[in-house]
Amino acid sequence: MPSGSSNFPNACSFATTFCNTPYESNIPRALWDTFYDSLSEDFRHNQNLKDVKIIHRMIKSVEYFLESMGRNISEYNLPSSVDVKELDFGTKYKEIEEELCIEIPHEDLMYVSQLNTCQRTAYNTIWQHVQTQAASAFFVDGLGGTGKTYIYRALLATTRSKGLIVLATATSGIAASNLPGWSYFSFTL
Numbered sequence: 001m002p003s004g005s006s007n008f009p010n011a012c013s014f015a016t017t018f019c020n021t022p023y024e025s026n027i028p029r030a031l032w033d034t035f036y037d038s039l040s041e042d043f044r045h046n047q048n049l050k051d052v053k054i055i056h057r058m059i060k061s062v063e064y065f066l067e068s069m070g071r072n073i074s075e076y077n078l079p080s081s082v083d084v085k086e087l088d089f090g091t092k093y094k095e096i097e098e099e100l101c102i103e104i105p106h107e108d109l110m111y112v113s114q115l116n117t118c119q120r121t122a123y124n125t126i127w128q129h130v131q132t133q134a135a136s137a138f139f140v141d142g143l144g145g146t147g148k149t150y151i152y153r154a155l156l157a158t159t160r161s162k163g164l165i166v167l168a169t170a171t172s173g174i175a176a177s178n179l180p181g182w183s184y185f186s187f188t189l
């Protein structure tokens, strides 16, 4: 068994290491138990998450990489999403759990410190309303390429990192796909 946390910098290298072991092998679980702290380090550092959400995101990441290699996490002796669902999420609604588990890109959290003066004014104004839960609507306008999406991404990252839910929607698939955790709403006028 590898003997240093640096052997598993992320879920991908972890999954790759054991994806060819037999399903009944105890190795995946032993690796998970031994290296869980280092594997979950990114989630702990980047996001202010409760332990149960960190486990859930870890499992989702490993699941994703195993599936890309044609394997299924449920066949291994590893914690599964089903186990985690039995833990206390503070809610029983799947949709809410899913929203709370959306990955927050590390770079988006960095955007907040890189906003220019105009972007910061817009960001602060909107964020202040989120914090005080004041009902409001904002229209962000500007020429193409002036940084509107940049503000949205910073706001999405900040809001989600505080454990709040934010629904990112757009009326075209292309526009929506620029936003992490997006949905596409189509309607006819």
Ligand SMILES: Nc1ncnc2c1ncn2[C@@H]1O[C@H](COP(=O)(O)OP(=O)(O)OP(=O)(O)O)[C@@H](O)[C@H]1O
Pocket (backbone or CB within 6 Å): 114, 115, 116, 119, 142, 143, 144, 145, 146, 147, 148, 149, 150, 151
């Ligand atoms: N404060 C910033 N610091 C560094 N890069 C930035 C900043 N604001 C915007 N950018 C970069 O400028 C480019 C254009 O920004 P963005 O996509 O947010 O513009 P936009 O106003 O949404 O454009 P469009 O209206 O065409 O969709 C992107 O590559 C973005 O990363």
